[in-house]
Amino acid sequence: MIQIDVVMSRLFTEGASDLQVKLELQSGSLTALVGPSGSGKTTVLRLLAGLEIPRQGRIVVGESVWLDTYRRINRSPQQRSIGYVFQDTALFPNMTVRENIQYAAPKDQQTLVDELIEATGLESFVNQKPIRLSGGQRQRVALARALVRRPQLLLLDEPFAALDAKASQMLRQVLLELHQRWGTTTLLVSHHEIDVQALADRVIQLVQGRVESDERIGSTNSYLTGSERIIRIEYDENQQHWLIETASMKLQSTNPDWEQWNVGDLIQVAPGNHSGTAKIK
Amino acid sequence: MPIDWDPIWLTLRLAGITTLLLLLIGVPLAGWLALSRFRLKPIVEAIISLPLVLPPSVVGFYLLLTFSPTSWLGAWLLRTINLQLVFSFEGLVVASLIYSLPFMVHPVQAGVENLPTSWREASYTLGQSPTKTLWRVLLPNCKPALLTGIVLTFAHTIGEFGLVLMIGGNLPGQTRVASIAIYDEVELLHFETAHAYAVLLLGLSFAILLLVYAINKRVTV
Numbered sequence: 001m002i003q004i005d006v007v008m009s010r011l012f013t014e015g016a017s018d019l020q021v022k023l024e025l026q027s028g029s030l031t032a033l034v035g036p037s038g039s040g041k042t043t044v045l046r047l048l049a050g051l052e053i054p055r056q057g058r059i060v061v062g063e064s065v066w067l068d069t070y071r072r073i074n075r076s077p078q079q080r081s082i083g084y085v086f087q088d089t090a091l092f093p094n095m096t097v098r099e100n101i102q103y104a105a106p107k108d109q110q111t112l113v114d115e116l117i118e119a120t121g122l123e124s125f126v127n128q129k130p131i132r133l134s135g136g137q138r139q140r141v142a143l144a145r146a147l148v149r150r151p152q153l154l155l156l157d158e159p160f161a162a163l164d165a166k167a168s169q170m171l172r173q174v175l176l177e178l179h180q181r182w183g184t185t186t187l188l189v190s191h192h193e194i195d196v197q198a199l200a201d202r203v204i205q206l207v208q209g210r211v212e213s214d215e216r217i218g219s220t221n222s223y224l225t226g227s228e229r230i231i232r233i234e235y236d237e238n239q240q241h242w243l244i245e246t247a248s249m250k251l252q253s254t255n256p257d258w259e260q261w262n263v264g265d266l267i268q269v270a271p272g273n274h275s276g277t278a279k280i281k
Numbered sequence: 282m283p284i285d286w287d288p289i290w291l292t293l294r295l296a297g298i299t300t301l302l303l304l305l306i307g308v309p310l311a312g313w314l315a316l317s318r319f320r321l322k323p324i325v326e327a328i329i330s331l332p333l334v335l336p337p338s339v340v341g342f343y344l345l346l347t348f349s350p351t352s353w354l355g356a357w358l359l360r361t362i363n364l365q366l367v368f369s370f371e372g373l374v375v376a377s378l379i380y381s382l383p384f385m386v387h388p389v390q391a392g393v394e395n396l397p398t399s400w401r402e403a404s405y406t407l408g409q410s411p412t413k414t415l416w417r418v419l420l421p422n423c424k425p426a427l428l429t430g431i432v433l434t435f436a437h438t439i440g441e442f443g444l445v446l447m448i449g450g451n452l453p454g455q456t457r458v459a460s461i462a463i464y465d466e467v468e469l470l471h472f473e474t475a476h477a478y479a480v481l482l483l484g485l486s487f488a489i490l491l492l493v494y495a496i497n498k499r500v501t502v
Binding site for chain 1: 408
């Protein structure tokens with residue numbers, strides 16, 4: 001459980017005001033923070049990361065107090081267990097893809113570096129400098145780098161903002177797979193409804209630094225109703241059928257209607273049909 | 282009249298040693314100034330920049346008083362490590378370090394400050410210290426600024442006159458650098474020799490600047 005209760009003076013589009021956010025994030029959840037530009041979404045991420053200091057407040061992660069202005073506790077960004085994917089990726093241009101990911105990896109975690117490179121589909125680019133990569137590839141490197149210390153909290157600031165539809169879909173797929181595999185508590189700032197719908201199990205809307213709405217939509221409930229999100233979808237040319245993979249099952253069908261599904265879509269699977277002719281509602 | 286090469290070698294030695302030492306002192310200092318939120322930072326910055334606005338003779342005069350064997354510091358240095366900084370090559374090095382410090386610190390500080398803030402923040406969120414961030418991420422990405430600092434320091438030390446004269450005097454082989462030699466030769470009306478030294482300095486300075494601009498164009502991260 002992550003508890004945030006912060007107050008910070010800030011300049012909004014409609015003038016100076018207080019950003020006042022009180023939230024609780026369930027461990028392993030993927031929460032989307034949405035809202036108009038300048039509503040304070042990125043500031044919330046920066047406060048969690050320790051890159052901004054609020055006027056007053058508390059941030060507690062599990063048993064550990066990261067910030068308590070009343071008790072004068074303020075852990076530095078280095079002391080907080082976070083992974084932060086910046087909007088501009090902030091990859092280090094002097095390092096290759098592998099070096100970027102390895103930069104923060106503990107010495108005994110080289111296997112994890114290889115695992116992340118594989119999970120993010122970066123095997124062919126490990127020796128390339130970031131300048132030679134596409135926007136989507138850079139975001140995947142930034143994601144792998146952010147996860148290499150196995151953080152308690154993953155913060156994603158508009159990771160899809162500069163990506164085309166194909167690159168976005170691939171990043172969504174990677175993000176979902178890693179989230180399903182490791183269950184890192186994640187806070188995602190995004191403007192794109194499709195990404196939010198595909199990834200988040202909870203959507204919080206921020207307006208002028210205040211929580212306007214808080215809606216639980218996704219997988220936390222979906223496990224109870226037998227629904228799951230698609231983490232991989234592909235058409236097998238040889239076998240002439242579609243393959244859909246969720247966190248707990250693999251499905252296949254020759255039904256051409258399956259073409260409509262995308263990674264991140266929530267599907268309901270009839271019990272028992274873990275392969276073959278699963279019916280998707 | 283044959284040219285005495287000693288002042289040229291002495292000048293190059295002084296410029297080389299000063300540049301090397303300022304790389305070791307000035308670069309970490311520039312990094313600290315760029316990253317620090319220390320409240321008294323403006324005072325430190327003002328002290329570092331003083332040689333830019335003060336006449337060299339003023340800096341030289343106070344260094345002469347400070348390092349003189351009759352001063353507390355000068356006497357202590359002479360007594361404990363047998364080091365005399367007035368009218369010696371070592372004194373020229375120390376004076377050049379102080380006088381050329383802003384020429385190393387300012388470009389490097391500006392270079393680090395101009396890099397995207399997200400690079401250092403990314404490094405911090407990855408658990409890395411400001412020192413590691415400076416050496417592994419920031420400095421490797423501001424090579425042109427480093428190169429500018431190195432060249433400005435080297436070239437500025439080559440051209441020092443007033444300060445060198447005040448603290449070092451004109452001792453052949455010890456403190457008689459090229460700029461002093463030119464002044465000396467002009468005073469003796471040896472215009473040909475003065476001209477030879479001047480052309481050598483002019484050519485050297487031009488070659489260094491040309492090299493920098495050529496390298497700077499090719500430096501990529």
